[in-house]
Amino acid sequence: MTAGPTFGVEPFEVGYGASFAAQGGSPLDLDCPVVEDGGVMTVHTPPRAGIPERLAFVDGTMSTDARLTRREADGTLAAGIAGAWAAGSVLSEAGLPLRLDGVCFGRLTVCCGGAPVPLPPQPGGWEWEAVAVEGDDVEVARQRLQRRMREAEGALAERLCDAGWLTVVDGPLNNVRRTRTVPIVGYVKTHHRRMLAADTWARVPELEVGQRSSLFAIGADLYGAYLRVGDAGPWASAWAGIVRLEVPSGAGRAAATGAVESAAAWLPRFASAPHRDRRAPVNLTPISGLERALRRHTGDPGLALRAVRAAVMQLNTRETATTATRTGDRR
Amino acid sequence: MTDSTAPAHATIGLVDGSVESTSRRIHVVLADDAVVQLDDLVAISTELPDQRRVVHYGIVTELFSRLEGAELPSDTARVAERILPAQHVRRAEVTLLRTHPELFVAPDAGAEVVRATGDHRALALFEDQMTERLPVGLDLTGQPVHADMKFIDGRAGGHVSISGISGVATKTSYALFLLYQLLETDAGVDLLGGLNDRNSTRALVFNTKGEDLLHLDRRNARWGDHPEAADQWARLGVAEPRPFSSVRLYAPRADSRAGSVVANVRTRGTTEVNAYGWTPEQFVRQQLLQFCFTAEDDRSTQVGMVEQQVRIQLLRRLRRLADDTSGAIVIADAPHADAGYNPDRLADREPDEAQPFQGEVVRSFDDLIDVLEHVAATDDEHTLREWFGGTTPGTRGAFLRRLVKLRRRIGSLVSCGVDPVSLETARLHVVDISRLHDDAQRFVVGALLESIWTAKEGTGRKPLRFVVLDELNKYAPATGFSPLKELLVDIAERGRSLGVLLIGAQQALSAVAPALPRNASLKAAGRLDASESEAYRFMTPALRERATRFMPGTMVVAQPVVPEPIPIRFPWPPYATNPDEAAADSDAAVVAERIVGAVRAFAGQDVDL
Secondary structure, eight states: OOOOOOOOBOOSOGGGOOSBOOOSOOTTOOOOOBOSGGGSOOOBOOOOOOOOSEEEEEEEEEEEEEEEEEEOTTSOEEEEEEEEEEEEEEEEETTSOOEEEEEEEEEEEEESTTOOOOOOOBTTTBOOEEEEOSSSOHHHHHHHHHHHHHHHHHHHHHHHHHTTOEEEEEBOSTTSOTTOOSOEEEEEOOBOSOOSOHHHHHHGGGOOTTOBOOOEEETTTEEEEEEEOSOOOTTBOTTTTEEEEEEESTTOHHHHHHHHHHHHHHGGGGOOOTTTOTTTTTSOHHHHHHHHHHHHHHOOHHHHHHHHHHHHHHHHHHHHHHHHHHHHHHO | OOOOSOOOSOEEEEEOSSSOOOSSEEEEEEOTTOOOOTTOEEEEEEEOTTSOEEEEEEEEEEEEEEEETOOSTTHHHHHHTTSSOOEEEEEEEEEEEEEESOOOOOOOTTOEEEEOOTHHHHHHTTGGGOSSEEEEEEOTTSOEEEEEGGGTBSSSOEEEEEEOOTTTSOHHHHHHHHHHHHHSSHHHHHHTTSHHHHHHOEEEEEEOSTTGGGGTTSBOTTGGGOTTHHHHHHHTTOSSOOOOSSEEEEEEBOOOSSOOOOBOOSSSOTTTSEEEOBOHHHHHHTTGGGGGOOSTTGGGSTHHHHHHHHHHHHHHTEEEETTOOSOOEEEESSOOTTOOSOHHHHHHSOOOEEOGGGEEEEOBHHHHHHHHHHHHHOOOHHHHHHHHTTOOHHHHHHHHHHHHHHHHHHGGGBBTTOBOOOOOSOSEEEEEOTTSOHHHHHHHHHHHHHHHHHHHTTTOSOSOEEEEESOHHHHSBSSSOOHHHHHHHHHHHHHHHHTEEEEEEESOGGGBOTHHHHHEEEEEEOSOOTTTGGGOTTSOHHHHHHHTTOOTTEEEEEETTEEEEEEEEOOOOSBOSSTTTTHHHHHHHHHHHHHHHHHHHHHOTTSOO
16 A cells, blocks of 8 residues: 555534644644553443433534624724524433423623623513623634633533533533543544644544544543544545543543543444534534524524614614713703 | 403413414414314414404314424434434414404414313304304314304205215215204204294105115114214204104105005005105196106207107196096197197196097006107197107107106106105105116106295295205216206205205215305215315315215315314214114014004904004
């Protein structure tokens, strides 16, 4: 076999960003130590296992409804966004159909420059909480919206864990107390940076469907492992179908290994099919169902934009009226 | 029916907001615990922007169930295997019947939907607008459904059209069910305008199958197999259902060379059934010759013209045989000097008496044929012209050949000493035509309808005359022309103002002259033939499709005031609708009659038993 390049199709839609964005050197790259198999990256094939009795998937969605501006009397201009976030879970309990639970959602305006945009509520249930961030980077505003979603996800995940649900959180475990001892699994679909030493990292695509890598330590309180959750098809790139699992280290390494081993055994069952989901196989089927349901909660984006426009109009009219009154007072 | 603004009943769901609701049709997302069936009646209250409140009433016409969240067929398995979250959603399609008050608006999307019960059910079915209500069945939940009597008795409408496949559609049973309520119940007395009017109302039922309807005056031996029936009748207001109490039965006269007049009947004693027929005088004066030529091809030739000519000539020469009371006539050699050519005026005239030598004596159908054959054989141009007009010998031959062919089919019905079907002494008259040839059936139906029609013309709507006729397509086919079809179309179009009300039944609506179903106020259909269901425009395509799967006893009834046809059932009859159901009774009767006969033979005629 010649050592020429191989080609692949990225499964993700443009809108979601690439699933693999870790090529090239980056200052954020990590060399996480392998803490299993004597420090040597090894391929594990966990025996297939049944779905846990009480299993929960937690995820959130967010959308930017409109871009906003705030122009002060002196002409300074600040940018912002109006958007919506939602979080919720899908519960899988033995013998019952999957069900949605704990859905919460909200709307937010986030404006740069330290001053908020207080949009008045609009008929039809449109209401915004007004938040301000410092600086002039709209991306910061967007991250603020995302933070709200992540916080809600984290709170829901904690609550479910406390209630004894084995919880799979879509995304890294950033917003979950790292010292947890009950099983909670972070499920990361995208790879933004190299997390293992380069030669070990290069071996990760060797994983076959249902196989996981050795456990590695991500900082002090998380363990990670790679899993090929499904077959992305012969056209796919080498990393397609691979996800990173995260578990808290609070319960000790043995418990973490057990959690990853068992999750690797039943997670592939939830992998999505390519005709069903643009992000297949890594976007889990219950999670894509949950996302669709959450988007229904945050409402139609077109209507949201219309409501924002109406609210801005109302706000401006009121501002003008107030100014006029003030001018009148001065006289 | 006072406060109709707020239906306060159990919610069954919400008006589906994911699709548009219209002023005619809405979808309802059903509540998790709601059990809703087709034909359930619902109410939706909507507040208009001007604070007025309207209530929409509707009937469930289709039900849907799906997994919300499943987008592809294969998602179903994912949901079942608990991979994909989805919500089981049940929806109902509701066809709106009424908006109260009458404002043409659509119900609000998201509005609460409740079951329409009590006063709301009555409003949904327009029963508040019916001053006199005839129960036409029980809806599928067991509540009575009514029709407005003024659309039954001819005031605003009349005639009933019943369609459906033979055997499973229970068309005749349904016709009898309607008659029973009119003629035999307390409510019927009121509906027909009091006891006197009720007692002068007549129903003429033609029995076309076996001797099924010759037992309506007997209790149904299988009544006990239907324990629910008593309760169903009670809901219809009939506390003690019984057989028809006022019935007169007729069967054709049995063939007899000896000239005896006995009914041709097997499942009942011959003394219980009246033999019917027409005397030669009645045959001529009622112009029944026209009903001898009703077959498809009779009217497409010159034969019809000959018939008309002959009919008039018979009237012009009609004499009563002197010293005879059996109905024998003399066809005189010469017509009355002052006799015109208007057949109706001629028929009204009391015939003079004549001696046998003044012409040819006619005592039977055979004699009549003889008269006509003699005339046809003459060389006298003048006589031929008088009798047959300017027709060719070929046409005359065809006319006679047909008449001869009818000899065996109709012959026994025209004879001296027979009585016609009279509508006296009983309310329900059942005339058996089942054993007759098609030609004879048409003859009998034509003759009887003609006499009812003639009697009612000029007397006004009351007393009412109901006529139950199955296989209507035989008598008034969609294509072709015959005097019988003409008569039926006339009855359909003018009968309601004259109080002649047709309860017609047919397997296939498309085979019947369109004027008949078009003029029927009440349209009912039992199980339909799938290939035929296109003809039933009064039903929605979905209901037509459903009607192809109706069980016996389920019908759908359309009436003018309610915009949608309502599926109904009707209870098991307390009267026997075939010989088997009358088994116990009739066996006993036949045995008893046999014993009486045997004793009489033994003891001699004089003994009074």
